[in-house]
Amino acid sequence: MIKHGLVFTFVMSGILVGCGKNDSTEQTTQLTPPPADFISPYRFIKFRLEAASDILKTAANANGSIITTTAQYKTRYDSTDGVITYSEIYLLETAPCSQTEPFDPIAVLNAVAVNPKNLEERDRMTHLATYYDHQEKLKVSITCEQDGTPIVVRFSNKYYQG
Numbered sequence: 001m002i003k004h005g006l007v008f009t010f011v012m013s014g015i016l017v018g019c020g021k022n023d024s025t026e027q028t029t030q031l032t033p034p035p036a037d038f039i040s041p042y043r044f045i046k047f048r049l050e051a052a053s054d055i056l057k058t059a060a061n062a063n064g065s066i067i068t069t070t071a072q073y074k075t076r077y078d079s080t081d082g083v084i085t086y087s088e089i090y091l092l093e094t095a096p097c098s099q100t101e102p103f104d105p106i107a108v109l110n111a112v113a114v115n116p117k118n119l120e121e122r123d124r125m126t127h128l129a130t131y132y133d134h135q136e137k138l139k140v141s142i143t144c145e146q147d148g149t150p151i152v153v154r155f156s157n158k159y160y161q162g
Contacts, residue, residue: 031111032072032093040113041075041087042138042155049079073112074150086156094151097127097144103151105129105142112153114140132160 034040044052053060056077060066064079074090089112097103105124109116119131119140131140139161141154 031091031107034111034113035072038113041077041089041153042114042133042136042140044077044084044087045136045138045155045157047084049082049084052077052084085158086154088152088154090150090152092150094144096148097151098147099127099144100147102126103142103144105131108142108151108153109140114153 039055044055047055049060049064049066053066056066056068058066058068060079064082066077068075072092074092076088077084078086091108091111094103094108106116109119116131118135119133121129121131123130127144129142131142132138133140137157137160139154139156139159142151143154144151
């Protein structure tokens with residue numbers, strides 16, 4: 001009877017341990033490559049707002065932000081004292097993302113014309129990847145911030161820690 005109890009205990013503990021495992025593996029994401037005339041949003045960091053507005057052919061709003069939208073991206077550039085200090089780009093074709101499903105951050109970086117070889121990975125969670133670009137002195141975050149939304153890539157030198 002003790003022998004059967006031990007076998008039952010081992011079987012049940014194995015089942016319980018297995019129940020907590022997350023068997024999902026990182027999805028290999030096939031994203032549309034950026035268009036030939038695409039300029040990655042991080043390239044505008046430190047640009048004067050007027051210069052960025054001229055290049056993007058879009059006027060800044062009253063808050064000092066420039067917002068552009070294409071079929072592939074929605075991009076926002078924020079300025080402080082007339083200089084771009086932050087940008088974010090939503091990859092519209094990744095909607096709906098899920099915070100419980102891993103994504104391929106390298107495919108996302110490639111889709112916004114960022115060379116992953118220039119980055120140092122800092123944090124990685126199911127819904128978030130954070131990198132530092134020491135050459136450009138940028139923090140790069142890739143996240144699924146809410147279920148059902150597109151994946152967003154953010155560029156900022158404010159929180160860069162080199």
